Amino acid sequence: AQSVAQPEDQVNVAEGNPLTVKCTYSVSGNPYLFWYVQYPNRGLQFLLKYITGDNLVKGSYGFEAEFNKSQTSFHLKKPSALVSDSALYFCAVRILDTGRRALTFGSGTRLQVQP
């Protein structure tokens, strides 16, 4: 069965510092990988996705993520954090090689950026 793990419940970083939010996945086929962000009292918003091609994916608000097949990871990164980046971040995966048309989400990582 496909699964995705976000090993950190919370990440704290100072404004201006680089940030990383970790995601690892477990699949038996080729994955589609996504990052979504949830601001307080809001629905999720799409940040970026990896389908195929270049392993480094650039997304909204200056975020990027690198697909690493050997480490089965898809960590979210940003060179310089902003206080406004503070939110709940979700990694999600869909496996291409199954007929199941569903996304599996991680448990979420709360990012806190201190001024």
Next chain:
Amino acid sequence: EAQVTQNPRYLITVTGKKLTVTCSQNMNHEYMSWYRQDPGLGLRQIYYSMNVEVTDKGDVPEGYKVSRKEKRNFPLILESPSPNQTSLYFCASSVRLITDTQYFGPGTRLTVL
């Protein structure tokens, strides 16, 4: 404005009283789905629909029903709610495929007493 709307946004009910949470999108999307969000568990998919009259179970379908009679609407029905269905519910839609960007509604916070 392109959006996914859900109603109601907040609902407190009692065990066994049937309820419906509506979801509507104005983007002509084919794919729609329902998720529930619980602390520490992330989002879990309840049901999804590839198009009108085509629905399928997600990871946690027990106790829920859906219908897709029109492209824009995808209501979630709880025939006999129980306290373990207390959760935050999100509806989402995408153009056609699960790999397309999903657009989420604002959420419905349901409490079953």
